[in-house]
Amino acid sequence: MNRCLILQSEVQSFIERCMIAVGAKPAHAKSLADVLVAGDYRGHYSHGLNRLDMYVKDIKTKICAKDGEPVVINESVATALVDGCNLLGPVVGNFCMDLAMKKAKDVGIGWVVARGSNHYGIAGYYSMQALKQDMIGICLTNTSPLVVPTRGKECTLGTNPISVAAPSKDGDSFVLDMATSAVALGKIELHHRRGDEIPEGWGCDSQGKISTDPSKVLTGGGLVPIGGCEATGGYKGYGLGMMVEVFCGMLAGSQYSKHIRTWKVTDKVANLAEPGVPVVTAGDPERTNMKKCDELGGIPYHISVVNYMNNMAKDLGVNPLLPTERKVEE
Amino acid sequence: MNRCLILQSEVQSFIERCMIAVGAKPAHAKSLADVLVAGDYRGHYSHGLNRLDMYVKDIKTKICAKDGEPVVINESVATALVDGCNLLGPVVGNFCMDLAMKKAKDVGIGWVVARGSNHYGIAGYYSMQALKQDMIGICLTNTSPLVVPTRGKECTLGTNPISVAAPSKDGDSFVLDMATSAVALGKIELHHRRGDEIPEGWGCDSQGKISTDPSKVLTGGGLVPIGGCEATGGYKGYGLGMMVEVFCGMLAGSQYSKHIRTWKVTDKVANLAEPGVPVVTAGDPERTNMKKCDELGGIPYHISVVNYMNNMAKDLGVNPLLPTERKVEE
Numbered sequence: 001m002n003r004c005l006i007l008q009s010e011v012q013s014f015i016e017r018c019m020i021a022v023g024a025k026p027a028h029a030k031s032l033a034d035v036l037v038a039g040d041y042r043g044h045y046s047h048g049l050n051r052l053d054m055y056v057k058d059i060k061t062k063i064c065a066k067d068g069e070p071v072v073i074n075e076s077v078a079t080a081l082v083d084g085c086n087l088l089g090p091v092v093g094n095f096c097m098d099l100a101m102k103k104a105k106d107v108g109i110g111w112v113v114a115r116g117s118n119h120y121g122i123a124g125y126y127s128m129q130a131l132k133q134d135m136i137g138i139c140l141t142n143t144s145p146l147v148v149p150t151r152g153k154e155c156t157l158g159t160n161p162i163s164v165a166a167p168s169k170d171g172d173s174f175v176l177d178m179a180t181s182a183v184a185l186g187k188i189e190l191h192h193r194r195g196d197e198i199p200e201g202w203g204c205d206s207q208g209k210i211s212t213d214p215s216k217v218l219t220g221g222g223l224v225p226i227g228g229c230e231a232t233g234g235y236k237g238y239g240l241g242m243m244v245e246v247f248c249g250m251l252a253g254s255q256y257s258k259h260i261r262t263w264k265v266t267d268k269v270a271n272l273a274e275p276g277v278p279v280v281t282a283g284d285p286e287r288t289n290m291k292k293c294d295e296l297g298g299i300p301y302h303i304s305v306v307n308y309m310n311n312m313a314k315d316l317g318v319n320p321l322l323p324t325e326r327k328v329e330e
Numbered sequence: 331m332n333r334c335l336i337l338q339s340e341v342q343s344f345i346e347r348c349m350i351a352v353g354a355k356p357a358h359a360k361s362l363a364d365v366l367v368a369g370d371y372r373g374h375y376s377h378g379l380n381r382l383d384m385y386v387k388d389i390k391t392k393i394c395a396k397d398g399e400p401v402v403i404n405e406s407v408a409t410a411l412v413d414g415c416n417l418l419g420p421v422v423g424n425f426c427m428d429l430a431m432k433k434a435k436d437v438g439i440g441w442v443v444a445r446g447s448n449h450y451g452i453a454g455y456y457s458m459q460a461l462k463q464d465m466i467g468i469c470l471t472n473t474s475p476l477v478v479p480t481r482g483k484e485c486t487l488g489t490n491p492i493s494v495a496a497p498s499k500d501g502d503s504f505v506l507d508m509a510t511s512a513v514a515l516g517k518i519e520l521h522h523r524r525g526d527e528i529p530e531g532w533g534c535d536s537q538g539k540i541s542t543d544p545s546k547v548l549t550g551g552g553l554v555p556i557g558g559c560e561a562t563g564g565y566k567g568y569g570l571g572m573m574v575e576v577f578c579g580m581l582a583g584s585q586y587s588k589h590i591r592t593w594k595v596t597d598k599v600a601n602l603a604e605p606g607v608p609v610v611t612a613g614d615p616e617r618t619n620m621k622k623c624d625e626l627g628g629i630p631y632h633i634s635v636v637n638y639m640n641n642m643a644k645d646l647g648v649n650p651l652l653p654t655e656r657k658v659e660e
Contacts, residue, residue, distance in 0.1 A: 002632060002633050002634075003630045003631060003632050003633065003657065003658045003659070004630070004631060004633055004636060004653040004654070004656070004657055004658070005626055005627070005628040005629070005630055005631075005653060005654045005656045005657070005658050006628050006629055006631055006636070006651065006652070006653045006654065007627075007628045007652075007654060008623075008628065008629060010651065010652050010653075011629060011651070014639065014643070014648075014649075014650075014651040014652075017643075017646075017648040017649065018642065018643065018646050018648055021646040021647060021648045022646065037629075040629045040631075041619070041620055041623055041629055042616035042619055042620060043615065043616055043618075043619030043620075044616075045631075049631065049635065049639065050635060052639065052642070053638075053642055056642065056646070076437045076438035076439075077407060077408070077437050077438075078407070078408035078437040078438050078439045079437070079438035079439050107406045107407050107408040107409070107437065108406035108407075108408050108409035108441070109406075109408045109409050109439060109441045111438070111439045124616075136576070136577075136581070162570075162573075164573045164576065164612075165613075166576045166580070173613055174572060174573075174576055174611060174612055174613055175612050175613030175616065176569040176570070176572070176573050176612035176613070177612070177613075177616075178566040178569055178570075178612075179566075180566075182557065182562055182563040183563060199561045199562055200530075200562070201531065201558065201562040201563070202562070226556060226557045226563045226566050226567065227512065227556045227557055227558075227563075227567075228531065228557075228558065228562055231529045232512055232529055232530070232531040232532070232558055232562075233512040233513060233531070233556045233557075236508040236509075236510075236556050237556065237557075239506040239508055240492070240506070240508075240570075242504060242506070243492075243494045243504075243506050246466070246494070246496045246504055247466075250496070251466070281504060282494075282504055282505050282506035282507070282508075283495075283503055283504055283505030283506070283507075285373065286372035286373055286374075286454075286505065286507075288373075289371070289372055289373030290371055290372060290373075293338075293371055296335055297335070297337075298335040298336050298337045298338060298340075299335070299336055299338060299341060299367075299370050299371055300333045300334070300335055301333060301334060301335075301336055301370075301375075301379065302332060302333050303332050303333065303334055304332075305379060305380060306334060306336070308383075309344065309379065309382065312348065312382070312383055312386065313344070313347075313348065316347075316348050316351040316352065316386070317351060318344075318347040318348055318351045319344075319347060320344075321336065321340065321341070321344040322336070322337075322340050322344075323334040323335060323336045323340075324334070324335045324336065324337060326334070326335045327333065327334055327335070328333045328334065328335050329333075
């Protein structure tokens with residue numbers, strides 16, 4: 001009985017009056033209130049009213065701009081680059097989504113990237129705007145570093161959410177809205193407060209080792225990408241997180257890329273979790289394989305593959321597959 | 331010493347002559363050879379020469395068409411719907427990627443969906459075509475069902491790969507090419523042959539329970555989505571797999587959707603892994619929360635949140651947040 005009920009309209013109005021009190025434009029305050037109330041309504045309290053003080057502080061301390069509107073820097077009929085002018089995230093998010101939908105109506109798709117934006121609540125709020133127009137919405141954002149890449153030991157990736165909303169029949173819809181970390185930081189904190197262990201695959205310690213001790217994750221460690229450790233496919237979540245950085249950070253020329261610039265620095269070997277097991281990015285293992293092939297002067301195959309193929313060749317009446325005379329080590 | 335070396339040109343030519351022998355057009359045979367050789371060269375032997383017999387059989391048994399070319403059914407300056415006319419996957423994949431790049435050159439982005447296609451090798455082959463033109467490439471495909479959704483016990487999702495290739499400086503690139511299952515089926519088979527256990531989070535038994543016994547996964551069980559079980563975020567991988575179905579299957583009106591039609595059938599309660607723990611899709615948990623809020627007539631908040639907010643309200647000199655008089659159960 002320690003929970004009370006608040007009318008949505010009251011939560012909305014409270015957020016607006018707090019934001020206006022610190023100087024936000026009424027329209028900007030409304031944009032923020034809309035997405036925070038949607039977060040709570042959908043059950044994602046970590047992205048709702050709970051975060052209000054952060055936004056209040058952002059305006060109060062002038063970390064976020066309160067005047068102006070986002071600006072289109074460059075555009076085609078189907079794409080645009082937007083400068084969010086350091087305004088509140090929801091102001092930028094709405095601007096971009098509206099622009100993308102307008103373009104999609106014209107030419108079937110709109111892809112808009114933004115720089116100079118800020119925290120914008122749940123990503124799903126924006127992708128879901130498309131549902132109202134019977135379109136599929138996609139919204140991605142990079143975020144502050146909380147996630148340790150596979151084989152790394154430093155938080156260099158954000159929780160970088162991916163959201164896709166697709167309309168279905170009778171008002172039903174598919175709404176994917178997921179961080180590319182295994183879980184949110186809040187889940188680790190909750191277990192910590194309760195004194196519970198966390199499941200394997202949620203976070204790692206300061207050495208980048210998967211840990212079930214929430215205090216280790218919270219002090220010097222970090223979240224791990226979806227998939228957990230390397231053996232269970234954590235490198236895939238790491239790849240997805242990087243994909244979001246590519247689309248949102250690099251493609252936009254965003255200033256939120258300090259963590260990206262850090263992670264691929266080549267003189268940081270001393271900072272890797274395990275010597276001899278270097279942090280790699282998507283495409284690197286294949287590059288290594290191709291280099292090996294190039295050095296060998298061909299592609300290595302198991303002899304049984306060649307035999308199998310040559311049985312088939314016989315059946316088909318074609319010349320057999322011809323290996324070089326060079327054998328290779330396993 | 332059981333591996334031999336084969337020149338890439340010989341692998342290429344062997345694949346072409348086998349395909350031509352069963353009646354494939356030389357250009358189609360070349361398309362297939364290109365992507366299979368690329369698979370092996372990049373180290374993904376599961377998507378290279380090893381698969382040749384499948385393609386040979388597909389043409390021989392007329393499962394795949396050997397005559398004709400893909401057709402554009404509908405298009406805008408930025409998008410297109412293509413009918414692959416049941417041709418070999420690489421023929422359709424190349425056609426779509428070429429079309430997407432042409433559009434991207436014109437208007438900044440090209441998004442092409444295909445129906446009537448077939449297995450097309452590594453998805454990364456197609457996304458990487460964009461690198462040659464200094465563009466970012468994206469390629470997704472749905473596939474035959476091998477993956478059991480979170481809380482389910484039936485294979486109803488494909489391994490549905492996501493591939494994104496982005497150019498970088500000096501010929502470097504980011505090339506994500508990942509199945510949305512935790513691992514490929516081949517990895518389970520390998521452990522099975524060796525008599526090894528598999529790590530937790532790779533597959534499940536016929537009841538949908540995560541299992542470390544590869545034989546259980548291979549006989550009646552299935553792969554699980556990246557993230558493993560529900561506690562470690564498997565529902566995110568499940569959501570990503572569904573996202574690929576939405577983009578590739580539903581958006582294209584593809585015939586490869588039998589597994590999709592199956593998984594959301596509502597009279598299949600008897601088929602769920604655990605009574606009371608229903609299979610849900612992305613957006614369902616939020617829908618449940620919103621329904622609860624609607625029934626309650628407001629959003630439930632912990633009293634400490636309200637107190638916190640009202641301290642802030644005092645500081646800001648605004649009216650406090652006003653709960654209703656109704657208290658709610660935890």
